Amino acid sequence: MLEGAESLRLWGETLRALGRSPGAVIGGGLLLAILATSLLFPWFTAADPLAQDLLARLTPPCWQEGGSLAHPLGTDNLGRDVLVRILHGSRVSLFVGFAAVLVACGSGILLGLLSGYYGGRLDSLIMRVADVFMAYPFMLLTISVIAVLGNSILNLILVLGLSDWVTYARTVRGSVLSIKEKEFVTAARSVGTPNRVILRRHIFPNVLSPVLVLGTVRVANIIIWESGLSFLGMGVPPPMPTWGRMLAEGRVYITDAWWLVTLPGLAIMLTILAINLLGDGLRDALDPRLRNIPR
Amino acid sequence: MRKTAIILAVLWAAALAVQPAAAKDPDTLVVVQEAEPVGLDIMQSSIQTTMSVGYNLHDTILKPQEDATVKPGLVEKWEKLNDLTWKFTLVKGATFHNGEPIDAAAVKFSFERLMGDALKSPHRGKLNLFKGVEVIDERTFTMSTSEPYAPGLYMLAQYLFIVPPKYVQQVGDAEYNLKPVGCGPYRLERWVKGQEVVMTAYEKYYGPKPAYKRLIFRGVPEEASRIAALLTGEADVVSGIPMHQRPKILASGKAYLTDQMGSMNYLGLNTYEKPFNDVRVRQAVNHGVNRELINQALFQGKAILCRGPISPRTFGADPTLKPYPYDPEKAKKLLAEAGYPNGFEARLAYGTYMPQIQEQAEAIAADLGKIGIRVKLEPYERAVMWERYKNRQHQMFIYFWDDAPEPDRYMYSLFHSKSRDYYYKNETVDRLLEKGRTTLDPAERAKVYHQIDRFLYEDAPWVYLYVIPEVYAVSNAVEYKGLRDGYLIMSTARPRK
Numbered sequence: 092m093l094e095g096a097e098s099l100r101l102w103g104e105t106l107r108a109l110g111r112s113p114g115a116v117i118g119g120g121l122l123l124a125i126l127a128t129s130l131l132f133p134w135f136t137a138a139d140p141l142a143q144d145l146l147a148r149l150t151p152p153c154w155q156e157g158g159s160l161a162h163p164l165g166t167d168n169l170g171r172d173v174l175v176r177i178l179h180g181s182r183v184s185l186f187v188g189f190a191a192v193l194v195a196c197g198s199g200i201l202l203g204l205l206s207g208y209y210g211g212r213l214d215s216l217i218m219r220v221a222d223v224f225m226a227y228p229f230m231l232l233t234i235s236v237i238a239v240l241g242n243s244i245l246n247l248i249l250v251l252g253l254s255d256w257v258t259y260a261r262t263v264r265g266s267v268l269s270i271k272e273k274e275f276v277t278a279a280r281s282v283g284t285p286n287r288v289i290l291r292r293h294i295f296p297n298v299l300s301p302v303l304v305l306g307t308v309r310v311a312n313i314i315i316w317e318s319g320l321s322f323l324g325m326g327v328p329p330p331m332p333t334w335g336r337m338l339a340e341g342r343v344y345i346t347d348a349w350w351l352v353t354l355p356g357l358a359i360m361l362t363i364l365a366i367n368l369l370g371d372g373l374r375d376a377l378d379p380r381l382r383n384i385p386r
Numbered sequence: 387m388r389k390t391a392i393i394l395a396v397l398w399a400a401a402l403a404v405q406p407a408a409a410k411d412p413d414t415l416v417v418v419q420e421a422e423p424v425g426l427d428i429m430q431s432s433i434q435t436t437m438s439v440g441y442n443l444h445d446t447i448l449k450p451q452e453d454a455t456v457k458p459g460l461v462e463k464w465e466k467l468n469d470l471t472w473k474f475t476l477v478k479g480a481t482f483h484n485g486e487p488i489d490a491a492a493v494k495f496s497f498e499r500l501m502g503d504a505l506k507s508p509h510r511g512k513l514n515l516f517k518g519v520e521v522i523d524e525r526t527f528t529m530s531t532s533e534p535y536a537p538g539l540y541m542l543a544q545y546l547f548i549v550p551p552k553y554v555q556q557v558g559d560a561e562y563n564l565k566p567v568g569c570g571p572y573r574l575e576r577w578v579k580g581q582e583v584v585m586t587a588y589e590k591y592y593g594p595k596p597a598y599k600r601l602i603f604r605g606v607p608e609e610a611s612r613i614a615a616l617l618t619g620e621a622d623v624v625s626g627i628p629m630h631q632r633p634k635i636l637a638s639g640k641a642y643l644t645d646q647m648g649s650m651n652y653l654g655l656n657t658y659e660k661p662f663n664d665v666r667v668r669q670a671v672n673h674g675v676n677r678e679l680i681n682q683a684l685f686q687g688k689a690i691l692c693r694g695p696i697s698p699r700t701f702g703a704d705p706t707l708k709p710y711p712y713d714p715e716k717a718k719k720l721l722a723e724a725g726y727p728n729g730f731e732a733r734l735a736y737g738t739y740m741p742q743i744q745e746q747a748e749a750i751a752a753d754l755g756k757i758g759i760r761v762k763l764e765p766y767e768r769a770v771m772w773e774r775y776k777n778r779q780h781q782m783f784i785y786f787w788d789d790a791p792e793p794d795r796y797m798y799s800l801f802h803s804k805s806r807d808y809y810y811k812n813e814t815v816d817r818l819l820e821k822g823r824t825t826l827d828p829a830e831r832a833k834v835y836h837q838i839d840r841f842l843y844e845d846a847p848w849v850y851l852y853v854i855p856e857v858y859a860v861s862n863a864v865e866y867k868g869l870r871d872g873y874l875i876m877s878t879a880r881p882r883k
Contacts, residue, residue: 343742
């Protein structure tokens with residue numbers, strides 16, 4: 092059980108450990124920059140990502156012949172500014188990514204705690220349902236659900252989140268199984284602490300760190316899936332710009348206008364890279380065996 | 387030992403995969419379309435890419451022409467007995483690929499198969515004014531209609547395919563769809579699903595022999611791959627060439643372009659429900675779409691703006707009509723008069739399989755936004771789009787038809803309430819369409835269609851968009867003229883000297 096000052100001390104150590112890993116620093120910095128850009132860009136540009144200028148379509152980026160500073164990264168097939176669309180697309184991608192992970196995390200942790208702590212029939216039931224989810228191809232599941240429900244941001248978040256709960260639930264259940272046998276849990280139980288209090292105050296904080304690492308890595312996955320679904324036309328409804336849809340729409344023009352696919356592709360790549368670097372660093376920092384500090 | 391075998395197998399598979407295309411046989415013609423056929427029985431499908439394959443295996447009794455007239459085919463001569471009846475005489479000695487003779491009984495069998503309930507042919511609606519085939523002798527038969535039917539011969543030329551009675555009865559419809567025996571210039575050699583349909587020239591074909599001994603159809607969904615196949619010499623004829631790729635193909639000096647069926651795009655409106663039940667709103671939308679700009683930007687100015695529902699390239703289009711001018715102010719005024727001074731929200735559905743559709747839909751939605759109509763885009767997959775269309779679930783929808791030279795072929799299908807009353811129904815239009823198909827004098831008939839065109843122009847159940855002239859790209863080594871109203875008839879292709 093971690094309380095007050097002790098908990099703070101451990102978090103501080105984790106952060107320090109993170110600071111020692113160059114990958115985590117680069118990833119974290121990059122991610123922070125990306126998040127800041129995506130939150131703050133409306134202060135610098137009020138341009139509409141949907142504003143079309145059909146006669147200026149397929150204008151190349153400014154450093155290329157025919158480009159202009161009015162559209163630094165060029166325009167797409169309907170004359171919309173690519174830079175503005177990438178900026179707006181970042182909000183969609185990051186929002187969907189983090190929100191879906193929250194949904195997945197929330198449901199996964201809850202089910203994992205119940206399953207691991209209570210065991211028995213409830214455990215079997217939850218784990219068998221998890222097996223069914225795992226046996227079902229993820230992409231197929233999301234596509235069929237979206238095809239039935241229709242595509243909206245909310246549906247997308249729910250579908251991506253709810254089809255990804257299994258990983259969390261299994262991780263949490265594993266941790267709970269070992270933690271619930273620890274002395275402090277037994278002690279709490281012996282003085283008559285109710286189960287929900289034990290779960291909330293004693294077990295939950297102790298399963299958080301693996302979930303945190305997992306969540307970081309899954310954000311990257313979810314962003315890629317969102318792009319994939321948008322690429323297939325099953326993601327966020329048009330005309331809202333998303334990186335995946337920009338790829339899909341630009342694909343047709345790949346031989347005439349390289350910037351339509353390359354730049355959003357680059358945006359996806361950088362974001363995923365940042366998140367993965369941070370995730371790796373976090374895993375090392377949270378693992379006491381790798382952290383090399385006495386406990 | 388086992389490991390070595392596995393490694394060898396993997397290497398062998400890899401070698402197969404990267405094996406360069408064998409040097410092309412000069413007697414072989416390779417056609418690459420967007421999709422492989424769904425079946426080979428031409429009676430069972432109306433998908434263009436599928437029918438283009440089927441048309442080389444099968445023949446109709448007459449050959450349709452671009453001006454909606456017909457030329458002799460399996461029928462060498464015909465005469466009109468009265469306004470309702472034609473008498474036809476078949477060519478002598480024609481046979482199916484399996485040797486069965488092509489006689490009047492085969493024509494009767496084919497017609498009955500096409501119209502029968504068992505086959506559920508998508509083509510039967512096009513011939514439903516014909517009552518049947520009367521066999522007179524081995525080579526002569528008559529066909530009559532229930533009322534005078536002006537485009538009758540043309541419709542027979544397009545859709546009355548002749549199939550061998552004995553073989554069909556022997557193998558059944560499902561098997562025939564895989565292994566058809568037709569009477570066309572080519573016979574089926576093999577169909578490797580997912581790869582290719584291989585045909586060889588039929589030695590005993592009754593008509594002019596095809597120049598190429600072997601004909602191969604492939605389906606390649608990626609347009610870039612299709613074009614690459616053409617430019618590297620792997621393919622001779624390629625379909626599905628978007629506008630922006632055309633200059634590149636011409637500039638390569640390796641291929642040229644020839645006509646394909648046009649794609650007449652339109653934006654349908656649900657006239658049964660608010661707000662599009664008001665003609666002023668429908669006219670406002672027509673004034674609110676800047677078709678000229680869309681044409682310039684997306685189709686390099688090569689599309690033909692539509693005036694009314696009848697394509698400017700079809701018989702019977704009223705030449706005095708002008709396309710609705712782009713006039714957002716007038717559109718807003720019309721909307722205000724109709725009680726929508728602040729516009730409204732509307733859904734716009736379209737099928738994601740249509741070429742360049744996403745950019746068209748977004749451009750149209752942006753235009754409508756300027757007159758106050760806030761559009762929610764609804765992209766649908768082909769089957770879902772169709773289901774929702776039939777179930778009257780669309781509010782605004784983009785669909786297309788090829789702009790055939792014969793107006794009855796699409797006007798009746800799309801506007802007559804007995805054919806489709808999903809989103810629009812009008813007694814005047816019904817009456818005029820019936821008059822149009824039963825008026826035999828061409829000048830009179832043209833007047834009827836002018837009336838229909840003008841009436842629908844004003845009543846505006848659609849937003850009239852544009853006709854996109856589609857093309858095939860053909861290798862410079864091949865001489866081939868595509869048909870604006872037809873399929874890929876490869877027996878007319880010749881090596882270029």
